[in-house]
Amino acid sequence: MSCNTVGVALATLALGVCVTLAAAVSQGPSHIDIFGGQSGKVPFPHIQHQERLKDCNVCHSVFPQATDAIKKMKEQGALKPKKVMNVQCIKCHREEKQAGKPHGPVTCSTCHAK
Ligand code: HEC
Ligand code: HEC
Ligand code: HEC
Structure with missing residues (x-):
């Protein structure tokens, strides 16, 4: 129903x-520091993406809605390092940028905080 x-x-x-x-x-949480290995953590405005994208599965079809889900899946070999970064984060930001819309960062150091 x-x-x-x-x-x-x-x-x-x-x-x-x-x-x-x-x-x-x-x-x-409204803000999450995503585990980014030796490249440094990635500060991520979760709530801003939830509000803008509406559909949770844009991201959560690849990893569950759980604390450190990406890190755990990578440790288990269930997710390739950089896959979320390339297939979700950067891909979308580049597309929005090319469309002339507000977009997120596309350069390494803007995302990875050492
Ligand atoms: C743009 C991508 C994206 C969207 C859209 C998104 N999330 Fe997330 N979510 C993430 C990331 C990245 C994490 C952190 C995963 C990690 O730390 O490994 C996360 C983590 C979570 C967590 C676990 C947080 C914790 O640390 O306990 C919950 C719960 C969650 N999301 C719920 C939602 C819900 C509900 C929606 C839709 C309203 C949503 N998310 C939409 C990317 C997204
Ligand atoms: C839009 C934000 C963003 C940008 C731009 C970005 N990254 Fe990432 N990166 C992430 C996120 C989120 C993760 C963790 C998820 C994953 O591994 O896909 C990550 C993971 C990684 C990892 C894997 C770490 C590990 O130990 O698992 C490496 C290496 C990396 N990034 C290097 C780079 C380099 C080099 C660049 C520039 C060419 C870059 N990143 C640009 C967000 C970004
Ligand atoms: C489907 C599209 C999409 C995906 C997937 C996505 N983003 Fe974004 N992101 C955006 C858009 C659009 C903005 C610009 C929002 C604005 O300026 O209002 C943004 C903004 C950002 C910002 C800048 C926020 C600010 O305050 O300036 C960061 C950091 C960011 N994204 C990180 C990430 C990371 C890390 C991931 C992957 C876990 C990710 N994004 C996945 C669309 C996306």
Whole structure:
């Protein structure tokens, strides 16, 4: 049952259920320092991306919504180093830049803080 397809009779009850579910889902911190190995951590404005992109799965289809998920997957060999960086972060920032829109950093030292 989706929150916006319920009948009028059930609307009040369903609203309660949806509010409860929404409260149970963690949004994660508004700012995250992503593990970047020897290249240095990457300060990341999580909330700014959530608000702008809306769809969590733009990023979380590749790694779960969990603390240090990227670091753990790399340690387990489940994710290649630099994959998130190249396929998500830099790819999107370059596309936005080419489209003349506001975009995130595309150079190493702007992202990696030593
Ligand atoms: C632009 C990419 C991106 C988007 C979009 C995004 N996230 Fe994240 N999220 C990340 C990154 C990067 C991490 C940190 C992973 C790590 O530290 O290994 C993270 C971590 C998290 C965590 C764990 C945080 C912690 O340290 O405990 C949660 C929870 C989370 N995200 C929820 C969400 C939700 C909910 C949405 C959608 C509303 C969302 N994220 C959208 C990139 C994104
Ligand atoms: C848009 C931000 C961004 C830019 C620009 C960027 N990086 Fe990254 N980089 C990251 C993130 C986030 C990670 C961690 C996730 C991953 O490994 O994909 C990372 C990971 C890495 C890693 C792997 C670290 C490890 O031990 O797993 C290396 C090496 C690296 N970057 C080097 C570079 C170099 C060199 C450049 C410039 C050519 C660069 N990065 C530009 C965000 C960025
Ligand atoms: C699908 C597109 C997309 C993805 C994926 C994405 N970004 Fe961004 N990012 C943006 C846009 C758009 C902006 C510019 C937002 C603005 O200026 O309002 C931005 C801005 C930023 C900024 C600058 C924030 C500021 O205050 O100036 C940083 C740092 C950043 N992104 C890091 C990352 C990292 C690290 C990743 C990968 C984990 C990532 N982004 C993934 C679209 C994306």
